């Protein structure tokens with residue numbers, strides 16, 4: 159198998175150009191149906207039962223208007239229930255004010271992170287981006303919440319996906335406190351930790367702790383400089399780790415006056431360092447800060463505390479150029495398209511809390527990728543394996559068309575090629591059983607199959623990375639999205 163980044167193979171002939179584009183198209187319908195075992199290719203493991211909740215910007219246009227950025231599409235939740243060897247699919251849009259008002263108007267009525275309301279600056283002036291509730295979905299404390307990093311969660315019924323309303327943890331989240339799309343759950347305590355980064359012109363970092371019953375029991379805020387971008391974070395033993403990339407809100411007044419979108423107002427400064435801020439989870443006090451030559455990244459892998467040392471894994475690129483490519487995902491790309499820009503390099507940062515010594519190393523074996531996943535029983539503890547979505551040369555390297563499995567102990571790399579014209583969502587790892595080996599389990603993902611013009615739920619063997627144990631065909635496509643989670647409960 160020829161494993162490479164697309165940008166390293168600019169002159170190879172392409173087959174099926176543009177074949178990934180239908181996977182971005184809006185799905186307006188809201189559906190609910192079973193897929194019986196006889197329609198499934200392969201078989202769902204008999205012991206597997208649970209629900210994959212997944213969020214995507216399912217509606218990318220309204221009336222005859224297209225949103226200005228992929229990140230501004232309205233959040234559509236999919237629920238894939240697996241039980242008794244068959245599967246059930248349903249989807250429903252989150253009824254945010256943006257969704258409801260724009261549906262009624264059949265026109266853009268809200269600013270987005272990369273979208274302006276048509277009609278000029280006066281239409282946009284002093285208006286905050288609308289909450290699209292489109293980035294992730296989490297079930298915790300018996301609450302199913304659709305997440306978007308610039309605003310509040312939206313509560314949904316796990317059984318019907320109907321919208322219950324904006325959720326603020328009984329008033330514990332203030333009006334100026336967003337709740338990011340990347341909470342982390344401590345597998346030992348069941349506590350959910352999350353953060354928000356918001357403020358104009360200087361952002362504040364807010365750290366939250368929610369107990370297993372769903373009560374927000376801690377909420378602490380502090381200034382961390384004027385860094386404007388922090389999409390993800392990690393927990394590591396007793397600590398929280400934030401990577402603050404040198405992206406700054408340089409023109410806040412142009413944003414406020416409606417002259418620029420928020421993304422157009424943020425600039426990456428190549429002359430500044432990237433800061434890693436370590437907080438103590440129990441107190442939210444800053445334990446230590448570290449600096450590295452500037453880089454940008456969306457997602458962090460796992461992290462762990464070992465003696466005085468913390469280490470955190472992250473996907474790193476040199477700058478924020480990738481944001482431009484993500485705004486025009488709906489346009490056909492030529493052979494020079496660089497989806498991963500210069501490659502999101504999987505990197506381990508090691509920091510000594512006692513001495514301040516810091517180091518970073520590329521993770522052996524890994525190729526460029528995104529959307530890291532690991533055994534959730536090991537969140538915040540040392541893990542041997544990480545799985546990521548990646549792009550390989552299989553004739554259709556336009557989007558994520560493969561998964562990689564990285565063995566942190568040996569540096570061995572295993573790759574699952576979905577084949578030409580099959581494009582995957584993020585992998586989520588499902589342990590085969592409570593006491594199983596770390597990598598004994600399945601990767602569940604939603605794969606758009608261009609030959610069928612539809613999506614399928616795919617269960618891949620997480621050990622050998624070769625076999626697709628079950629391919630569950632859907633009756634439609636699921637627009638490409640961002641994040642979800644698998645839970646052992648079922649609600650169907």
Ligand SMILES: [Fe+2]
Nearest residue numbers: 389456640641
């Ligand atoms: Fe994310």
